[in-house]
Each structure stands twice: as C-alpha cells, then as structure tokens.
Amino acid sequence: xxxxxxxxxxxxxxxxxxxxxxxxxxxxxxxxxxxxxxxxxxxxxxxxxxxxxxxxxxxxxxxxxxxxxxxxxxxxxxxxxxxxxxxxxxxxxxxxxxxxxxxxxxxxxxxxxxxxxxxxxxxxxxxxxxxxxxxxxxxxxxxxxxxxxxxxxxxxxxxxxxxxxxxxxxxxxxxxxxxxxxxxxxxxxxxxxxxxxxxxxxxxxxxxxxxxxxxxxxxxxxxxxxxxxxxxxxxxxxxxxxxxxxxxxxxxxxxxxxxxxxxxxxxxxxxxxxxxxxxxxxxxxxxxxxxxxxxxxxxxxxxxxxxxxxxxxxxxxxxxxxxxxxxxxxxxxxxxxxxxxxxxxxxxxxxxxxxxxxxxxxxxxxxxxxxxxxxxxxxxxxxxxxxxxxxxxxxxxxxxxxxxxxxxxxxxxxxxxxxxxxxxxxxxxxxxxxxxxxxxxxxxxxxxxxxxxxxxxxxxxxxx
Amino acid sequence: xxxxxxxxxxxxxxxxxxxxxxxxxxxxxxxxxxxxxxxxxxxxxxxxxxxxxxxxxxxxxxxxxxxxxxxxxxxxxxxxxxxxxxxxxxxxxxxxxxxxxxxxxxxxxxxxxxxxxxxxxxxxxxxxxxxxxxxxxxxxxxxxxxxxxxxxxxxxxxxxxxxxxxxxxxxxxxxxxxxxxxxxxxxxxxxxxxxxxxxxxxxxxxxxxxxxxxxxxxxxxxxxxxxxxxxxxxxxxxxxxxxxxxxxxxxxxxxxxxxxxxxxxxxxxxxxxxxxxxxxxxxxxxxxxxxxxxxxxxxxxxxxxxxxxxxxxxxxxxxxxxxxxxxxxxxxxxxxxxxxxxxxxxxxxxxxxxxxxxxxxxxxxxxxxxxxxxxxxxxxxxxxxxxxxxxxxxxxxxxxxxxxxxxxxxxxxxxxxxxxxxxxxxxxxxxxxxxx
Numbered sequence: 001x002x003x004x005x006x007x008x009x010x011x012x013x014x015x016x017x018x019x020x021x022x023x024x025x026x027x028x029x030x031x032x033x034x035x036x037x038x039x040x041x042x043x044x045x046x047x048x049x050x051x052x053x054x055x056x057x058x059x060x061x062x063x064x065x066x067x068x069x070x071x072x073x074x075x076x077x078x079x080x081x082x083x084x085x086x087x088x089x090x091x092x093x094x095x096x097x098x099x100x101x102x103x104x105x106x107x108x109x110x111x112x113x114x115x116x117x118x119x120x121x122x123x124x125x126x127x128x129x130x131x132x133x134x135x136x137x138x139x140x141x142x143x144x145x146x147x148x149x150x151x152x153x154x155x156x157x158x159x160x161x162x163x164x165x166x167x168x169x170x171x172x173x174x175x176x177x178x179x180x181x182x183x184x185x186x187x188x189x190x191x192x193x194x195x196x197x198x199x200x201x202x203x204x205x206x207x208x209x210x211x212x213x214x215x216x217x218x219x220x221x222x223x224x225x226x227x228x229x230x231x232x233x234x235x236x237x238x239x240x241x242x243x244x245x246x247x248x249x250x251x252x253x254x255x256x257x258x259x260x261x262x263x264x265x266x267x268x269x270x271x272x273x274x275x276x277x278x279x280x281x282x283x284x285x286x287x288x289x290x291x292x293x294x295x296x297x298x299x300x301x302x303x304x305x306x307x308x309x310x311x312x313x314x315x316x317x318x319x320x321x322x323x324x325x326x327x328x329x330x331x332x333x334x335x336x337x338x339x340x341x342x343x344x345x346x347x348x349x350x351x352x353x354x355x356x357x358x359x360x361x362x363x364x365x366x367x368x369x370x371x372x373x374x375x376x377x378x379x380x381x382x383x384x385x386x387x388x389x390x391x392x393x394x395x396x397x398x399x400x401x402x403x404x405x406x407x408x409x410x411x412x413x414x415x416x417x418x419x420x421x422x423x424x425x426x427x428x429x430x431x432x433x434x435x436x437x438x439x440x441x442x443x444x445x446x447x448x449x450x451x452x453x454x455x456x457x458x459x460x461x462x463x464x
Numbered sequence: 465x466x467x468x469x470x471x472x473x474x475x476x477x478x479x480x481x482x483x484x485x486x487x488x489x490x491x492x493x494x495x496x497x498x499x500x501x502x503x504x505x506x507x508x509x510x511x512x513x514x515x516x517x518x519x520x521x522x523x524x525x526x527x528x529x530x531x532x533x534x535x536x537x538x539x540x541x542x543x544x545x546x547x548x549x550x551x552x553x554x555x556x557x558x559x560x561x562x563x564x565x566x567x568x569x570x571x572x573x574x575x576x577x578x579x580x581x582x583x584x585x586x587x588x589x590x591x592x593x594x595x596x597x598x599x600x601x602x603x604x605x606x607x608x609x610x611x612x613x614x615x616x617x618x619x620x621x622x623x624x625x626x627x628x629x630x631x632x633x634x635x636x637x638x639x640x641x642x643x644x645x646x647x648x649x650x651x652x653x654x655x656x657x658x659x660x661x662x663x664x665x666x667x668x669x670x671x672x673x674x675x676x677x678x679x680x681x682x683x684x685x686x687x688x689x690x691x692x693x694x695x696x697x698x699x700x701x702x703x704x705x706x707x708x709x710x711x712x713x714x715x716x717x718x719x720x721x722x723x724x725x726x727x728x729x730x731x732x733x734x735x736x737x738x739x740x741x742x743x744x745x746x747x748x749x750x751x752x753x754x755x756x757x758x759x760x761x762x763x764x765x766x767x768x769x770x771x772x773x774x775x776x777x778x779x780x781x782x783x784x785x786x787x788x789x790x791x792x793x794x795x796x797x798x799x800x801x802x803x804x805x806x807x808x809x810x811x812x813x814x815x816x817x818x819x820x821x822x823x824x825x826x827x828x829x830x831x832x833x834x835x836x837x838x839x840x841x842x843x844x845x846x847x848x849x850x851x852x853x854x855x856x857x858x859x860x861x862x863x864x865x866x867x868x869x870x871x872x873x874x875x876x877x878x879x880x881x882x883x884x885x886x887x888x889x890x891x892x893x894x895x896x897x898x899x900x
Contacts, residue, residue: 067747070748071748160794161794164794164795164796167796168706168710168796170702171702171703171705171706171710172706172710174698174699174702174703174706175702175703175706175707175711175720176720177699177703177766178703178720178723178724178727178766178767178770179719179720179723181723181727181738181763181766182723182726182727184738184742185730185734185735185737185738188737188738188741188742188746189734189737189741191741192741251509252509252512252513253509254509255505255506255508255509255510256506256509256510256513258506259503259506259507259509259510260510262506263503263506263507272510272514274890275510275513275514275517276510276513277886278517278883278886279513279516279517281820281824281882281883281886282517282520282824282879282882283823283824283825283826283853283856283878283879283882284824284825284826284827285824285826285853285854285856285857285860286520286524286824286856286875286878286879287520288857288860289856289857289860289871289872289875290520290523290524292860293860293868294520294523325513325516328513356495356496356498356499357499357503358498358499358502358503359495359498359499361502362502379729382729383729383731385731386730386731386732386733386734387731388731388732388733388826388827388830389826389827389857392827392830393857393860413731413733413827416733416737416831417733417827417830417831420737420740420830420831421830421831421835434737435737435741438733438734438737441731441733441734442730442731442734445729445730445731446726446729446730449726449729450726453725
C-alpha cells in the first residue's frame with residue numbers, strides 16, 4: 001500500500017515533468033513562428049524525454065527499497081533486542097516479525113509474543129524513517145533527472161530519437177523476461193534438485209522401485225522408510241497420460257478431425273467446432289471433480305460387476321478416461337492441421353481414380369499426414385503427462401507398479417502436489433524430492449516438445 | 465546408326481469390367497458399406513465427445529442449481545433486552561449501533577429455538593446473524609416480537625432439497641433418523657421455505673456448507689487477475705513487437721523465440737515450483753497472496769499473449785508500414801501509430817483467451833499456498849486469498865455432503881464467466897478482425 005502510494009506520487013511528478021518539457025517544446029515552436037523543421041522534435045517528444053529521465057532513476061530507487069527494504073527494517077528491529085532476548089533466526093524471528101507487522105498495520109488487536117508490543121514502535125519508526133529516506137531520494141533523483149533533461153532541450157535537440165531509443169530498450173527488456181523466466185525455472189529446479197541428490201543418490205531416484213517419501217519422525221516408526229525410487233511414479237504417469245488417455249484421445253480426436261474436414265457440411269462444422277473448443281476450455285479442476293465424483297464410481301462399479309472385488313475407487317482408468325476426453329480437441333486440431341497440409345492434388349487424384357472418400361482418407365490422406373499427426377500426438381502426450389488437477393483429484397497416492405487399469409496408481413504431478421502442500425519443512429528430502437520430480441517432468445516435456453515440433457516442421461516443409 | 469523402333473506390340477485387349485456381375489456388384493456394395501461405416505464412425509466420435517460434454521454439464525447443473533438456494537425456517541423472536549444483555553436506554557444513545565453489534569444474539573436464538581419443539585437443533589450456527597441484522601436495521605424492534613426467517617442446518621437443507629435417498633437403510637443414507645423426523649416436523653408445520661442464497665454468492669468460505677460462499681474466492685480471483693493482466697499484457701505485447709518489428713536476425717532473437725515457445729509448452733505446475741522456489745523462498749514474498757499468484761500466472765500466460773500478438777502483428781500488411789515510412793514516420797511511430805492499432809483486435813482476442821486460462825488454472829496456485837482456508841474476503845494484494853477454481857478444489861475435498869452442491873454451483877459460476885470471456889474473444893475476432 002505504501003509502495004503503491006509512492007509509485008502513484010512518482011508517476012504524478014513524472015507527469016508534471018512531461019508537461020514542463022512539452023510546454024518548453026511548444027514555446028520553441030512558437031518562437032520559431034510555427035515553421036516546420038526549425039524545431040527538430042515535436043513538443044510531445046520533448047515532454048516524454050524529460051519524463052523518462054525523471055522517472056527511470058526514481059523508479060529504480062523505489063523498486064530497490066520495495067525489494068530490500070523489509071529485510072533492512074527487520075535487521076534493525078531485531079538488532080534493537082539484546083542478544084539474550086533475540087529469537088532464533090528462521091521461523092521464530094519470522095513469527096515475531098509477523099506479529100509486529102500485524103500490530104503496526106492494525107490487523108492484529110493483540111500480540112501473543114510479549115516482545116511484539118515493545119518492538120512495534122521500533123518497527124514503525126524504522127519503517128517511516130526508511131520510507132522517508134527512500135522517498136526523499138526518489139524525489140531528489142526525479143527532480144535532478146527532470147531538470148537536467150529539461151535544461152538540454154533546444155530547438156535542434158533530437159528528443160524524438162532519444163525517446164525512440166529508450167522505447168526500443170523497453171521492448172528489448174520485455175522480450176528478455178522470457179529468457180529470465182526460462183532461466184528461473186531451470187535454475188530453481190536444478191538448485192533444489194542438487195540439494196535433493198546430496199541426500200538421495202540419483203541412481204536410486206531414477207531406478208528405485210519403491211516410493212514412500214514419508215520420513216520417520218521417530219526411529220522406531222513402522223512404514224516410514226523414506227524410499228525415493230521414482231519408477232512407480234514414472235510408470236503411473238505414462239500409464240495414465242500416455243496409454244489410457246491416448247487410447248481415448250487418438251481415435252476420437254482423429255476421427256473427429258476426419259469427419260469435420262472431409263464429411264461435415266460447412267454449416268454443421270460451424271456448430272461442431274465450438275463444441276470441441278468448449279471441451280478444451282473447461283478448467284481442469286472441473287474435469288477432476290467430474291472424474292472423482294461421477295466417472296470413478298461408475299468405473300468401480302463396472303469393475304465390481306466384472307468380478308474384481310478389490311477395484312480401487314481412484315482407479316487409473318477413471319483419471320485416464322477423463323484426461324483423454326480433455327485432450328480430444330488438442331489431438332483433433334493437430335490432426336486437422338496435418339490433414340489440411342496434404343496437397344489437394346493428392347486427394348483429388350485419388351478421388352478421380354474412383355476411390356471412395358473413406359479409401360482416400362485411409363490410403364492416401366492419413367499416410368501422407370502421418371508425420372504431422374504423430375507430432376501432434378507427441379505434443380498431446382506431453383500435455384497429458386504435465387496435467388495436474390485431474391490426477392490430483394481422481395488418481396491415488398499409492399505408488400503401485402501395475403498394469404491393471406482398475407487399480408490405483410500415482411503420477412509425478414500428483415506427488416509434487418502431495419509433497420508440497422500441507423506442513424512442510426523446507427530442507428527435508430521429502431520436500432526437495434518434489435523439485436527433482438519437477439525437473440524430470442520439465443526435461444521429459446521439453447524433449448517431447450522439441451522432438452514433436454521438429455517432426456511437424458519437417459513434415460510441413462516436405463509439402464511446401 | 466539410328467534405327468526406327470519397331471512398332472510397339474499392340475496393347476493386350478482387356479475386357480471392360482462388367483459391373484453387372486454379382487461379384488462386382490457385391491464388391492461395390494461392400495465398398496459403399498465401408499464408406500458409410502467410416503462416415504458413421506467419424507460422426508460417432510464427435511457424438512461421443514459432445515455427449516461427454518453434455519453429460520458433464522448436465523451432472524454439474526443437476527447437482528449445482530440447488531446450491532443457489534437455501535432452506536429457511538420461520539421463528540418468532542422476542543427481542544428481549546435482558547437476554548441480549550444490552551441497556552435499552554443506551555441503545556438509543558450515540559453508541560447504540562456498536563452496542564447492538566456486540567449483543568448476545570446466541571442466547572436470544574437459543575430461547576427462540578425452544579418454540580421449534582422437537583426440532584430445536586435444526587438452526588444453522590450462523591442463524592444469530594440474521595437476528596443481529598434485523599435488529600441493527602430496525603433498533604425499534606428491541607423489546608418487541610418479530611417473525612424472522614433464518615437458515616437451517618445443512619442436513620435439513622439437503623433433506624428439504626430431496627438430496628437423500630430416504631428409502632435406503634439408515635446406516636447408508638448419510639442422515640440420522642432424528643434429522644429426518646425434525647425435517648418432517650418442520651415441513652409438516654409449514655415452517656420451511658426455500659429462498660435465494662445470497663450468502664453463497666457474496667460470502668466467504670466456511671466450515672459449514674450452509675454458510676460457505678464464493679464471494680471471497682471471486683474477489684481473490686479478481687485481484688489475482690488484475691496483477692496478471694498488469695504484468696502479462698504489456699510484457700507480452702512488447703515482446704511480440706520487438707520480435708516482429710525490431711529484432712535483428714541473430715542469436716538473441718533466436719534464444720528469445722525458443723524460450724517463448726518452450727515456456728508455452730511447460731506444464732503449469734512447473735510455474736508453481738518456480739513461484740515457490742523463487743518468489744516465496746528466495747525473494748520472501750508473502751504466501752497465499754494474490755500478488756504472487758498473479759505474477760506466477762502472468763509468466764504462465766505471457767507466451768500465449770506473445771504468440772497471439774505476433775500472429776496479429778504479422779497479419780498487418782507490409783504496405784501499411786511502407787506507406788507510413790514513405791511519408792516520414794520513424795519505425796517506432798509506424799508501430800505505435802499504425803501497426804498496433806490495426807493488430808489490436810487479434811491481440812485482445814489472444815489476451816482474453818490467455819486470461820481465461822489463468823482464471824481456470826489451479827495447479828501452480830496450489831504450490832504457492834493459495835489453498836489457504838480464508839473465511840474473510842481478501843483485503844488486498846498481499847493478504848491471504850483463494851481463487852475460484854481453488855475453492856472448487858477445496859470443497860470437492862470436503863467430506864460433508866452439503867459441499868457437493870456448493871462445488872457444482874461454484875463450477876457453474878466459473879464456467880459461466882469462462883464462457884462469457886471466450887464468447888467475447890470470438891465476438892471481437894469476428895467483429896473487428898480485418899482480412900487484408
């Protein structure tokens with residue numbers, strides 16, 4: 001809130017700087033008698049130039065204070081305590097500081113920690129001092145930058161070129177955010193995974209057959225061995241995402257695409273396509289709820305009617321079926337693209353030879369489009385294995401190595417959620433293992449995507 | 465030495481196919497049959513997909529529409545100043561409202577519930593709030609008798625809505641005989657009515673199904689999306705402009721393009737891991753806050769916006785750029801005065817689709833703690849909040865029977881908003897997009 005006000009203030013002052021610069025530009029134009037070409041840039045660019053010079057340093061100061069400020073205040077507040085009273089760094093200090101903040105902000109009527117009421121005035125003073133200092137610095141820099149920029153304005157000053165260079169820099173910075181995000185993902189996954197692999201060997205993680213991440217709290221506890229063999233998870237992920245879901249999505253998606261592109265009336269297609277798109281737009285949490293509440297009991301009673309008395313109520317089949325339906329629109333649109341890329345001459349030639357449309361599709365179109373379709377299927381697989389909510393809600397937590405679709409299996413994403421929600425100590429192998437699983441998932445989807453996109457690209461080029 | 469090639473041997477005479485023979489006829493019939501079957505197979509695939517969607521929507525609406533209703537019972541309340549523990553003289557004073565707000569309505573309700581006879585245990589835990597509301601609205605009621613409609617417990621509510629199978633044996637139907645007899649008694653006396661459940665639309669989460677609402681989660685979603693849009697829209701559009709209009713061919717542009725394409729395919733839960741490891745544990749930002757959720761979702765949907773914006777910018781014909789450049793505009797002026805305004809409908813369509821994705825997303829928010837149980841409407845960008853899809857997830861996990869209809873009703877609201885957003889995107893695309 002305080003920062004928001006500060007930002008609004010700085011923006012307002014920068015607006016004034018803009019007006020001042022523009023006014024000076026206007027005066028120069030008037031002085032030149034309004035003749036075009038005497039003043040290099042139009043007044044708005046003079047204004048913008050002054051505003052940018054005023055705004056940039058002030059924003060950097062404010063953003064810096066927003067990032068490091070709280071830490072500095074905390075150090076000062078905790079430093080005001082004598083060494084004996086000072087709580088242990090980590091959770092205790094954190095809890096104390098939260099209470100102090102609550103008291104100062106008025107969110108908390110009373111504190112539990114007896115130290116908190118004493119620290120509250122210290123905190124309030126430190127914060128207002130810091131705020132004043134940062135605010136004064138920002139305003140001073142703003143005034144200096146603005147004045148310097150304002151003083152540089154001349155009729156022959158190339159304000160527009162300067163402003164355009166700045167805008168280009170802004171565009172480049174926005175683009176670089178994508179690289180930073182990728183780096184952030186890779187670094188945070190690798191960093192936490194390395195900490196995990198210091199506790200558990202990578203070989204055990206990648207080849208072990210037992211998964212039971214609950215570490216024992218007491219030494220004599222039964223059943224909490226802390227085994228981190230992730231193979232059952234990989235199997236469960238592939239079983240649900242790449243086998244069951246694809247068994248649903250490939251035939252249905254492919255046949256839908258064939259019907260829509262080859263047979264359907266344009267008017268019918270206008271109605272059918274949005275239905276498929278709607279299927280793609282349903283939030284995954286809704287699919288998960290539907291899978292857990294409606295499909296899973298149906299699957300279970302079906303299994304029981306087949307004579308399987310031990311059928312699980314969170315079967316792999318229920319999650320896989322619903323995930324397959326979710327993927328249908330994706331497979332369908334990829335197949336649609338692939339079929340559309342087959343040269344028309346091939347189709348017409350086949351039809352002209354007397355083949356029926358279905359023979360043309362089966363013997364000419366699909367074989368010709370096969371690489372494209374396969375690429376689409378691989379992309380669909382990479383989506384399915386990264387899908388989280390359906391499996392969190394409908395698949396189980398028991399890590400079983402089984403090919404029985406009516407029993408319960410668990411997946412990588414389910415385990416990541418299970419490991420990272422609820423109570424967590426951040427440095428335990430249990431929590432860190434989620435990042436190692438995330439790294440495996442990231443690498444798996446990345447390889448699938450790069451490979452699939454290469455296949456699709458090569459296929460498109462073949463017919464161009 | 466050239467020799468004249470001998471005339472080619474005459475082509476072997478081939479009898480024209482006699483299509484009238486039974487063999488050929490049956491062969492054609494078989495081919496046509498295969499054709500029809502294949503066509504039916506295609507139609508069947510679409511019918512299966514559509515009927516799955518219809519089934520999904522049907523079960524959600526069937527279970528959910530009662531979530532917008534609540535059952536209320538009529539009680540006569542004697543607003544007795546002594547029971548309330550307030551002084552009638554002071555209520556008339558300047559502190560009157562504050563006094564009334566703090567009065568002991570629980571005791572008042574307990575007394576009033578006696579008139580329900582055998583069914584005195586059927587009122588909701590929050591029924592006293594209705595008494596407070598009534599009295600604070602009209603302080604003149606103090607000392608008088610009034611007839612009020614107050615909400616009942618979830619089990620009675622569900623009985624009134626017919627959600628239990630009363631023919632089933634007592635142990636498997638999920639409701640006790642006492643509750644059934646209470647409900648029959650109230651119903652028989654004509655003391656029950658069904659009203660619109662405003663608590664559901666505007667209230668926050670609660671442990672009691674009859675008091676739980678999606679208002680808090682909806683506001684949390686709104687705050688989160690504000691952050692998401694404020695970050696993802698400028699970043700996405702600027703990146704697209706740079707890549708399409710200014711990027712020099714080279715390694716940097718290639719790396720950026722590769723990053724964006726990869727980010728578009730990264731599973732959403734990975735962004736949650738990034739948010740947890742970087743924003744929460746490294747940068748020390750607050751858990752469960754719309755700010756962090758919004759930033760995480762912004763990074764997730766930015767590639768969607770970039771890709772859509774690039775397509776839109778690319779579809780603006782080069783002649784527009786050439787014309788503007790030709791009369792002396794600078795490249796930046798060309799982009800911001802001509803290209804972007806013309807590409808805007810496409811950019812908006814992509815942005816709305818991206819935002820709809822962010823609104824329906826749950827997995828990354830789970831990891832940054834937005835599953836907090838929040839009984840209060842969120843106060844700001846840094847206070848704990850939850851979002852609509854997360855509320856669906858949390859309620860679907862709840863064992864209480866009353867939450868099933870709440871979950872479905874919340875899904876109905878979520879789906880309505882999403883369908884509205886997607887329709888808007890389609891409308892914008894059809895209305896404003898120009899074909900050059």
